[in-house]
Structures are given as structure tokens and as C-alpha cells.
Amino acid sequence: MRVELTGEAFTTEGFGLIVTLMQYFVESRHDWVVDPGQLGGVDAYFRDHAPKMAQTYGLLASKGLVSQAWTVTAAPRSRLVSIGRESLSDHVWDLGRSARFVVENQEGDRAFILALAHVFGAKDIVEACEKGWLEFVQGGGSGEVPKVVRHEEAAIRRVKRVAFLLDSDRLMPGERSKHEAAVTELRALGISGHVLDFREAENYLPNRVLAATIEPPERLTEKIRHLKTLTSPQRAHFDIINGFWDRKNFCAAIPAAQQDLYGDLAESVRVGLRHGFGHGLTLVLHREAEAGNVKETDFAALGPTVAEELKTLLALVREII
Structure with a gap:
């Protein structure tokens, strides 16, 4: 996620939490978004509290200026999280947990998402999965997914790094999905999700x-x-x-x-x-996509809106990592 730290967050009592966040930035787990006006204060803070790491953290802050300068046309953007003094502890807790993507079938849907990530160049999603920053949670069938989502949401303090995916199970074009009521309730709680336009991922x-x-x-x-x-x-x-x-x-x-x-x-x-x-x-899809045998045009051939829908699905995953 993209993280900004307000000036008030840099306190003596919060030093340990700040260092934990710095480690997240060092390993590129999250991106530090820095305002140019903060550089002097950040440099002074670390020279006082962590002189041996001041140069390293200063370089991180400079790198964060680049993140701050991104535009929507430059690269896909994850959600921006603003951290202040009072929220520091809760935010560090949330950002240290893996993002949770609840699906009907853990193995099959994980393969589906990772296959799409390979085809559409979402390397950050593949990396997050490999490093344990993103976990696919077994929903136990479409009817159980909303319950599992609510359970995952209950463990969150401030940043709702939970999302979900459901097959539509539509038997006819334009048919109302049987999951729409549950999806509406989850979205009212601030939890994002996607119901496939087609019947199933397959x-x-x-x-x-x-x-x-x-x-x-x-x-x-x-x-x-x-x-x-x-x-x-x-x-x-x-x-x-x-x-x-x-x-x-x-x-x-x-x-x-x-x-x-x-x-x-x-x-x-x-x-x-x-x-x-x-x-x-979907395991076959993942294998073929990982080998470079599947292209975006293969999905586009299935319908004029398919490629855009799948990109939107990947953007949903990116928002929580």
C-alpha cells in the first residue's frame, strides 16, 4: 500500500513502530509517500533517534518523493493510507498482516488470479503472494464467502485489507446474480469485492x-x-x-x-x-500463463469487455496489498 506519515507521527514513544514501518519500506512491502516539506524533519528525527540508519532512511524518504509524484497515468496505484500519532499503532498492526483475498476455492481461484497477473503484467501481485504478503482464504463455497469475509474483517483495526471474489453462477445473460444482496451488504461495510460477469472463472x-x-x-x-x-x-x-x-x-x-x-x-x-x-x-491456465503461452488478446477474443473486467479484478487485489 502507499503510506504517508504525518509530521506528528514522528515521536519518541512511537520510535519502535516507526522503525517497523521503515522495514516495510526497505523490503518494498509498502511504499512510503513523502511530501517534500517533510524531508528536513524526517532527517532530523532519525539523526536523533537512529543515527546509524539515518542515511538509509533518508534515501527511503527521497525515494518516497517519487511515489508522491506518481500520476494515475504513470502506474497502477494502490490505496493511500495516512498515518498520524494516534493511529500509528493500529496502522502498523494492519500493515504488518497479510492482505486477505477471500475466494470460493483457494487452490483454483488462486491459480486464476496469479494467471491473470502473469498475463497482464501485475508482477507486484505475484511477488506479494510469493512473499506471504497476500493470502488467498478458502471461503468454503459461495454461500459461505460473506461469512468468512466478515470474520476476516473483524481482525482489522483501521485499514480494511480484505476483498473477495465470487462466481456469478448466472445461467443466462443479464440474470441477477444470487450473490448480489450479500455483496451489497459487504460493500456497505467498506469491503470491496467482485462478482464475475461470466458464470464461473472457468x-x-x-x-x-x-x-x-x-x-x-x-x-x-x-x-x-x-x-x-x-x-x-x-x-x-x-x-x-x-x-x-x-x-x-x-x-x-x-x-x-x-x-x-x-x-x-x-x-x-x-x-x-x-x-x-x-x-x-484454472491450474492449467496458471501453468500456461506462467510459461508465457497466454496473451491479453486471448481473453479479448472471449468478448469486448473481458480484458477490462479482468484488469479491474487485478486492481481490486492491488488495492489491498
């Missing part, structure tokens, strides 16, 4: 990634050929994992709630996609 996987899944080549090629015949709205709400499979009657079938979307689908396509592409798909 619906965002480009065809080239699906082609990298483990399955007999001929069968996989045929399945992807059928997938390409779907319109953008059909692909966005298709059950990528399970396909058009009626578990009760053991046959290919279109769910009743999706008849208007898929009712005119050719029988050959319905049968060809009856089994879907299976589980673990």
Missing part, C-alpha cells in the same frame, strides 16, 4: 488453454471444435467443467433454465459437449 479460459488439458488429442480437438460454434453469450454461461450432462438420466441435455439460450443448439454440439472439460482448469 468460462474465461481461452481455447488455447483448454487445448492444453490432458485428454486424448482427437477427442479434445473435436470438443473444442464444438465449443467454437457457441455464441459469446452461450460460451459465457456454459458449464465448462461438467458440460451438457444430465446426471439423473445419464444423457446429454440442456437444463430447463437455459432452454432459451441453448434450445436451438444442434444435437451434434450438445452431444459433443456433454462431458465438458473437467476439473482443475
Whole structure:
């Protein structure tokens, strides 16, 4: 996060906390935003209280001038936190904890976010995850996510470094997500989150990634050929994992709630996609993205707003780290 320290924060009794913050800045865990008028006071403070580290902290302050000069066009910006004398202890506590991103499936959604970070150049998110500054919290299913978010929020003193992600579970385009009421309540508490536009995270996987899944080549090629015949709205709400499979009657079938979307689908396509592409798909996405095999244009091909939505999702993560 971007952190500014008011002049009143630099007190003798708060020295230990100030040093802790300096360590966060040294390791680039957070960025120090410094006003030019503060340099003299900061230099004097450390020459009095930590003469051996005064030069190092002075260089940090000078670096902070660059952070202060950033503009919205220069680089993605995280949230700005202002720390004063009274809030110093609480803020140091919050900034020392890992940011918490609550998801439905820890392994799968973590892979999804990190894959996007690789594709869209969000190296800070990858680094934060590797160093333990960002943790993905298991929500235990969409219905439990709001409860887990509230639990995480309760441990926070001032800076709400908690956010969440939910599949929309929409079966039809434009359908109201069943999670919207819970999301509205969480946002009223000052907690940010994102509900995917598409049905699930797996619906965002480009065809080239699906082609990298483990399955007999001929069968996989045929399945992807059928997938390409779907319109953008059909692909966005298709059950990528399970396909058009009626578990009760053991046959290919279109769910009743999706008849208007898929009712005119050719029988050959319905049968060809009856089994879907299976589980673990976002892990494949992460592997391929990390290897440099996925580009932004692959996501853009899924729809005109997809790339921007995914960038917005990454910005949400960046706000809490």
C-alpha cells in the first residue's frame, strides 16, 4: 500500500513502530509517500533517534518523493493510507498482516488470479503472494464467502485489507446474480469485492488453454471444435467443467433454465459437449500463463469487455496489498 506519515507521527514513544514501518519500506512491502516539506524533519528525527540508519532512511524518504509524484497515468496505484500519532499503532498492526483475498476455492481461484497477473503484467501481485504478503482464504463455497469475509474483517483495526471474489453462477445473460444482496451488504461495510460477469472463472479460459488439458488429442480437438460454434453469450454461461450432462438420466441435455439460450443448439454440439472439460482448469491456465503461452488478446477474443473486467479484478487485489 502507499503510506504517508504525518509530521506528528514522528515521536519518541512511537520510535519502535516507526522503525517497523521503515522495514516495510526497505523490503518494498509498502511504499512510503513523502511530501517534500517533510524531508528536513524526517532527517532530523532519525539523526536523533537512529543515527546509524539515518542515511538509509533518508534515501527511503527521497525515494518516497517519487511515489508522491506518481500520476494515475504513470502506474497502477494502490490505496493511500495516512498515518498520524494516534493511529500509528493500529496502522502498523494492519500493515504488518497479510492482505486477505477471500475466494470460493483457494487452490483454483488462486491459480486464476496469479494467471491473470502473469498475463497482464501485475508482477507486484505475484511477488506479494510469493512473499506471504497476500493470502488467498478458502471461503468454503459461495454461500459461505460473506461469512468468512466478515470474520476476516473483524481482525482489522483501521485499514480494511480484505476483498473477495465470487462466481456469478448466472445461467443466462443479464440474470441477477444470487450473490448480489450479500455483496451489497459487504460493500456497505467498506469491503470491496467482485462478482464475475461470466458464470464461473472457468468460462474465461481461452481455447488455447483448454487445448492444453490432458485428454486424448482427437477427442479434445473435436470438443473444442464444438465449443467454437457457441455464441459469446452461450460460451459465457456454459458449464465448462461438467458440460451438457444430465446426471439423473445419464444423457446429454440442456437444463430447463437455459432452454432459451441453448434450445436451438444442434444435437451434434450438445452431444459433443456433454462431458465438458473437467476439473482443475484454472491450474492449467496458471501453468500456461506462467510459461508465457497466454496473451491479453486471448481473453479479448472471449468478448469486448473481458480484458477490462479482468484488469479491474487485478486492481481490486492491488488495492489491498
